[in-house]
Amino acid sequence: MTSDIILFLIQDGIANGAIYALLGLAIVLVFAVTRIIMVPQGIFISYAALSLSWLESNLVPPTAWLLLALGLLTAGIECWQARRRPRAMRAPLVKYVVLPAALLGLCWLLAPQDLPQMARMALALALVVPFGPIMYRLAFQPVAGASPLVLLLISVAVFIALTSLGLVIFGPEGVRTAPIATASFTLGVLDLSAQSLWVVGMTALLMVLLYLFFGRTIAGKALHATAVNRIGAKLVGIETNAAGGLAFTLAAAIGALSGILISPITTIYYDTGFLMGLKGFIAAIIGGLLSYPLTVISALVIGIIESFSSFSASLYKEVIVFSLILPVLLLRSLGRRDIGEDEQ
Amino acid sequence: MRITALLAGLALAVSVAQAQAETVVKVGVTAAITGPAAALGIGAKNAFSLMPDHIGDIKVQIIVLDDATDTTKAVVNTNKLINEEQVDVMVGSSTSPQALAMINPIFEAKVPLISLAASASIVEPMDEKRHWVFKTAANDSVMADGIARHAALKGIKTMGFIGFDDSYGESWLQQFKRFAERDGIQLVAVERYSRQDTSVVGQVLKVMAAKPDAILIAGSSAPAAMPHVELKARGYKGVIYQTHGSASSDFLKVGGAALNGGYVSVGPNLVWSQLPDSNPTKAVSATLVPRYEEKFGKNSWSNFAGQAYDVWLILSAAIPVAIKQAQPGTPAFRAALRDAIEGIKDLPANAGVFSFSPTDHAGLDARARVIVQIVDGKWKYDAQ
Amino acid sequence: MTSRRILLLIVLAGLAVAPAVLSPFMVTLLIFIGIYSIVALGLVLLTGVAGLTSFGQAAFVGLGAYTTAYLTTTIGLSPWLTLLIGLGLTAAAAFVLGAVTLRLSGHYLPVSTIAWGISSYYLFAHVDGLGGATGITDIPPIEAFGYPFLTRESLYYPIWLTVLVTMQLIVNLLDSRPGRAIRALRGGILMAESFGIATPRYKMAAFIISALLACIAGWLYAHLLRFVNPTPFHLDAGINYLFMVVIGGASQVWGAVLGAGILTILQNYLQDLLPHLFGQTGNYEAIALGVCIVLLLQRTQQGAVSLLDRLLPPPPAAPPGEVTAAERLPERPPLPPGTRLLVVMGASKRFGGLTAVNNLSFSIEAGEIVGLIGPNGAGKSTAFNLISGVLPLSSGEIRYLGRRIDNRSSRRIARLGLARSFQHTRxxxxxxxxxxxxxxxxxxxxxxxxxxxxxxxxxxxxxxxxxxxxxxxxxxxxxxxxxxxxxxxxxxxxxxxxxxxxxxDPTLLLLDEPAAGLRYQEKQTLAALLSQLRSENVSILLVEHDMDFVMNLVDRLVVVDFGEMIAQGLPEQVQADPRVVEAYLGGIE
Structure with a gap:
């Protein structure tokens, strides 16, 4: 292994690790606020990248139709629950019917045009992000107080339904989208493609934004408060459901952005997000489902280890990556004296 | 209780269905229409939908089930088709592990099986079970042989291998090793990757570090493009070979310009229009492929569809022979059908020319492959 | 005969005659349902009873299948021997996974079993000699008494016998001392530990038992198909097993069989039916399954078996518990009155900058009832938690019968003869x-x-x-x-x-605010009980807020306020103490 190769591998590892870091952050965020383990996090990657590819082929992405369908369903449930209070129907109708319909209309109008790539990305993002709050509203909100075990099972079921739905609407074939930037720079022996710089740069930017969001905005502080103490947050008037919806929106946005960023670098299939999500997950677990910086660092380490093991033991790459959590959990386990809490 | 009632109801339905099955020849198909090998199964399913429902005046009923690329489900489907539908012949499934798992159940029921999967181990070594098994996909060895010959002619001395970490990559590695050795080509690096990998930088760097004259990539469909693209991005200048699994329009789309100049060993039907008229498969594909693409879209044709349709050609030849021996739906007919398939000689089809024998149930020879070159996103027949 | 018993007999009779009356395909389905049921039964114990979850059961199935496939085909071992080896390997793998995760909170076991499920899939596919992704063919049949189980149908009875025996074993287990400990794992860990139940051990036991059942199912699967390859042991299958239990009902053994049956039959027919409905192929059954599971979990977490339960008349009351012929359990020799039981010396507890208990000292002798009282927020509960081993001390020491207990877990304190009650009943x-x-x-x-x-x-x-x-x-x-x-x-x-x-059979009873929240009548009953215990010479430390309630019950009172002891002595003395009056009047207003 020459030093050139080592540099190449580290570069590759960081590019992959940055995506795991983003996903890991979203998983930590959702867990902190809702106690839900976000198994379907990877879905947003696939949905966003595949939607973008549909737009590139000047087609209306199937996600636009799916969004409207799910939106109608959600609005139907909301209106049924508010059937005695007609005024309360207005907000859900706007949120779940008008908005998706508008997005669909926009796709209808814009898809046949030769849009700049950035506009397509924005449209793909706008299409996929609403899946987050809808997912929360439909699947999780009715059981927000259930035990973590039930939430986890629902999370897995949602993941299975959405992945299979992905196969139905997008088909089994993979796509690669056009890069944001095609330039490449030479740094010593390294060829840095502008796209991979984008990935790393956007990851860093997003982390800063998240930091500012939690530290400086009311919504962010409310989310943080919910994460720290849910009952307390409720007492001071923070709506747990609103917090959950917001957390899912952010998670969807982070996932969709990751999908758009990496789809020019690698081929994305309807189920690609799963393994990537799991690796983000491992990073989040190493971070104790708690620490954002630790999650990012472990995600980068996972990326780099993965890269090196694909070089030196490609057959056992996944085994190595997924076995990583064992020593970490062992350390955590040894550092504890008590016996695990009751969870009801 | 409900289940018992359900079971009883189903049992009743089954016996009614049995009473109706009389002079129809029933073909049971299980294919990987969903799951990881969906691209293979969908090609097969499309091909089956084009098949007529008669051979001469014999009615043929084809029942297609999806097994989601799952081994257990393939076995369950096989049992269902054999026991509930009383099929006379089984077809499928799309991947080798599934087909291997189906051998036991079809042998127990003494129903002939025509497999769509490629691995040679489905029909070799010949034993009392494989006595009942045939397949239409060319052995990987036929394809590997072609690449090794082609490379040797080009004066290539060392080669690297990057293959899937599944049964496909495994089988290719085994076969290619054999032929490379025969043709004096040294295999200097072997790396594996998976369909779901988002980066193959590590594998590509490792293979390039061994400085091979040429590299063989053994993957299927679009994921086969990833190492190819990465090799070009890292400035690899040698020859790149792809296997027949890659030959799909999505592969070309995802790989784009980076694929230019690569060679692929494929079944002849992929470039049927460029074949010389002397090639016996050309006439077969010429009647089928335009029909297929009319129905399923331009560039939708794949080898997988071709080898599935070849099942029909084989049955068209064998059923009229067998029906003279016994009534469909009887064990005697199934045995006669098996014998009739084994008796097929020089049958031109899409995948090649089939000649079965008691020891050879793959039936294809070197005519089952051609080498094509990828030129500007198109397949170009390479006459060698 | 009750209708439950009649139903059971009908089901058993149905299973017995099924191969004779059902189509061979239905028998095949039943065989697979039987195998899945064995795995699901393990999950009933693990998830439904113990409240833990594993996504890695399919990997344990794979371990059982691959062990026998490899050893019978390469070195020709008897399948019976490979079953034992497989069980050994499975127990070891489950032990390692359990050892690193079971001490951590509930999320770590499911997550690490996901990792285990994925890793083992790749290991099955890539370890040399395991046949790679293509698999291992020509596995020999199981042989018993010289009879080889060659065809699938011949394994029908052995498989269902295994299912029924497993069900009975689990029912046996649940109705027993270790069974109660396992049942306490779901939501009762703190309580269980305070009665000396080593909860990590029972978590481990439940996990290993469920893994072993999966391994047995894998062994049967390998000899049924006589072929193994990695895909049936993927994470997807692990999730499927869990869903079976969710659908069937995780809290009862019949839930496992019902769930395995419903899911297998539905998947099998939906997969044919749905594409027809939608006019195109696709894995619609997976979408339907996902949606159904979400809806089901939103409505009930009891599964189909609870529906059945509601349709049937309730089972007759359990047989009377009074058994006279039983031998008495061992008892501790009574301590002579006046023996020093509990000594608290300078105990302090600080949470960050807040001192909840400061320099608290008192003691209890055998046969005494001591009340630890104080107004709300005085630090009583903290003091109680320090004594019962729930919280560690910041400084000072606590001794019981001369032995330091302030560094012991509540489980080890229980061994010394302390038993407690909980204010929020557990x-x-x-x-x-x-x-x-x-x-x-x-x-x-x-x-x-x-x-x-x-x-x-x-x-x-x-x-x-x-x-x-x-x-x-x-x-x-x-x-x-x-x-x-x-x-x-x-x-x-x-x-x-x-x-x-x-x-x-405690030497000292610790009661944590037993009267809190009780109505007057209930308080009277409780007071009567405590007086009775007093007359039976039971030693008690009674932590209480309500001074009037304890006044006539206790021998001595210890009063705390703001974490400090402000008075101690006979009830009458304490009642007259101006600081106590001040604390209570000032506290209550």
């Missing part, structure tokens, strides 16, 4: 009153899992039951013995907690 609401009390006798009995499985624990079990019944009579709850503990009123629940603590 009962297992689905278990009967007497079963809850029987948990108290955990440390006074021995039966392990193996004895429980094989019902070799019956004599001891009778003794435990008799002992529990005795204490229920003692506290006046004998009439409610067979009711579900969750159905009792709060006052009765508090008394039940005391009965459970008494069942531990």
């Amino acid at each position: 009962l297992l609401p689905d278990m009967t009153v007497i079963e809850n009390v029987m948990i108290g006798a955990h440390l006074r009995s021995r039966a392990g899992i193996l004895r429980a499985l094989l019902r070799l624990d019956r004599a001891e079990e009778r003794s435990i039951r008799a002992e529990a019944a005795r204490h229920l009579h003692r506290v006046g709850l004998a009439d409610s013995m067979h009711l579900a503990a969750g159905s009792l009123a709060l006052g009765q629940q508090r008394i039940l907690e005391i009965a459970r603590a008494l069942c531990a």
Whole structure:
């Protein structure tokens, strides 16, 4: 292994690790606020990248139709629950019917045009992000107080339904989208493609934004408060459901952005997000489902280890990556004296 | 209780269905229409939908089930088709592990099986079970042989291998090793990757570090493009070979310009229009492929569809022979059908020319492959 | 004969005649349902009973299947031997996974089993000699008494016999000393530990048992198909097993069989039906499954078996618990009155900058009832938690019978003869009153899992039951013995907690605000019980807020306020102490 190769591998590892870091952050965020383990996090990657590819082929992405369908369903449930209070129907109708319909209309109008790539990305993002709050509203909100075990099972079921739905609407074939930037720079022996710089740069930017969001905005502080103490947050008037919806929106946005960023670098299939999500997950677990910086660092380490093991033991790459959590959990386990809490 | 009632109801339905099955020849198909090998199964399913429902005046009923690329489900489907539908012949499934798992159940029921999967181990070594098994996909060895010959002619001395970490990559590695050795080509690096990998930088760097004259990539469909693209991005200048699994329009789309100049060993039907008229498969594909693409879209044709349709050609030849021996739906007919398939000689089809024998149930020879070159996103027949 | 018993007989008879009357395909389905049921039964124990989850059961199935496939085909070992080897390997793998995760909170086991499920899939596919992704063919059949089980149909009876035996074993286990400990894992860990139950060990036991069942299923699967390859042991399959249990109902053994049956049959028919409905192929059944599971979990977490349960008349009440012939459980020799039991010396507890308990000192002698009282927020509960080993001390020491206990876990403190009640009652609401009390006798009995499985624990079990019944009579709850503990009123629940603590044969009883939240009538009943215990010379530390309630019950009072002891002595003295009056009047206003 020459030093050139080592540099190449580290570069590759960081590019992959940055995506795991983003996903890991979203998983930590959702867990902190809702106690839900976000198994379907990877879905947003696939949905966003595949939607973008549909737009590139000047087609209306199937996600636009799916969004409207799910939106109608959600609005139907909301209106049924508010059937005695007609005024309360207005907000859900706007949120779940008008908005998706508008997005669909926009796709209808814009898809046949030769849009700049950035506009397509924005449209793909706008299409996929609403899946987050809808997912929360439909699947999780009715059981927000259930035990973590039930939430986890629902999370897995949602993941299975959405992945299979992905196969139905997008088909089994993979796509690669056009890069944001095609330039490449030479740094010593390294060829840095502008796209991979984008990935790393956007990851860093997003982390800063998240930091500012939690530290400086009311919504962010409310989310943080919910994460720290849910009952307390409720007492001071923070709506747990609103917090959950917001957390899912952010998670969807982070996932969709990751999908758009990496789809020019690698081929994305309807189920690609799963393994990537799991690796983000491992990073989040190493971070104790708690620490954002630790999650990012472990995600980068996972990326780099993965890269090196694909070089030196490609057959056992996944085994190595997924076995990583064992020593970490062992350390955590040894550092504890008590016996695990009751969870009801 | 409900289940018992359900079971009883189903049992009743089954016996009614049995009473109706009389002079129809029933073909049971299980294919990987969903799951990881969906691209293979969908090609097969499309091909089956084009098949007529008669051979001469014999009615043929084809029942297609999806097994989601799952081994257990393939076995369950096989049992269902054999026991509930009383099929006379089984077809499928799309991947080798599934087909291997189906051998036991079809042998127990003494129903002939025509497999769509490629691995040679489905029909070799010949034993009392494989006595009942045939397949239409060319052995990987036929394809590997072609690449090794082609490379040797080009004066290539060392080669690297990057293959899937599944049964496909495994089988290719085994076969290619054999032929490379025969043709004096040294295999200097072997790396594996998976369909779901988002980066193959590590594998590509490792293979390039061994400085091979040429590299063989053994993957299927679009994921086969990833190492190819990465090799070009890292400035690899040698020859790149792809296997027949890659030959799909999505592969070309995802790989784009980076694929230019690569060679692929494929079944002849992929470039049927460029074949010389002397090639016996050309006439077969010429009647089928335009029909297929009319129905399923331009560039939708794949080898997988071709080898599935070849099942029909084989049955068209064998059923009229067998029906003279016994009534469909009887064990005697199934045995006669098996014998009739084994008796097929020089049958031109899409995948090649089939000649079965008691020891050879793959039936294809070197005519089952051609080498094509990828030129500007198109397949170009390479006459060698 | 009850209708439940009749239904059971019908099901058993149905299973017995199924191969003769059903189509071979349905028999094949039933065979697979049987194999899946064995895995699902393990998950009933793990998820439904113990409240833990594993996504890695398919990998354990794979371990069983691959062990036998490899060893029978390469070195020709007998399948019976490979079953044992497979079980050994599985137990080892489950032990390692359990050891690193079971001490951590509930999320880590499911997550690490996901990682295990993925890793083992790649190991099956890539370890040399395991046949790679293509798999291992020509696995020999199982042979018993010279008869080879060659065809699939021939394995029908062995497989279903295994299912039924497994069900009976699990039922045996749940109705036993280790069974109660496992049932306490779901929501009762703190309580279980305070009665000396080593919860990590029972978590481990439940996990290993479920893994072993999966391994047996894998062994059967390998010899059924006579072929193995990695895909049936992927994470997807692990998730499927879990869904079977969710659908069928995780809390009862029949839920496993019902779930395996429903899911297998539905998947099989939906997969044919749905594409027709939608006019194109696709894995619609997976979408439908996902949506159904979400809806099901939103409505009930009991599964289909609970529906069945509701349709049937309730089972007859359990047989009377009074068993006279039982041998008495061992008892501690009584301590001579005046023996120093508990000595608290300078105990302090600080949470960050907040001092909850400061330099608290007092002691209790055998036969005494001491009340630790104080207004709200005085630090009583913290003091209680320090003594019972729930919280570690910041400084000072606590001794019990001369031994330091401030560095011991509550489980080890329980061994010394302390038993406690909880202010927020910690009962297992689905278990009967007497079963809850029987948990108290955990440390006074021995039966392990193996004895429980094989019902070799019956004599001891009778003794435990008799002992529990005795204490229920003692506290006046004998009439409610067979009711579900969750159905009792709060006052009765508090008394039940005391009965459970008494069942531990303690040398000192720690009662945490037993009167809090009780109605007047309930308080009277409780006071009467405590006076009775006093006359029986039981030593008690009574932590209480209500001064009037304790005044006539206790020998001595210790009063704390703002974390500090402000008075101690005879009740009358303390009552007259101006600082106490100040604290209480000032506190209550």
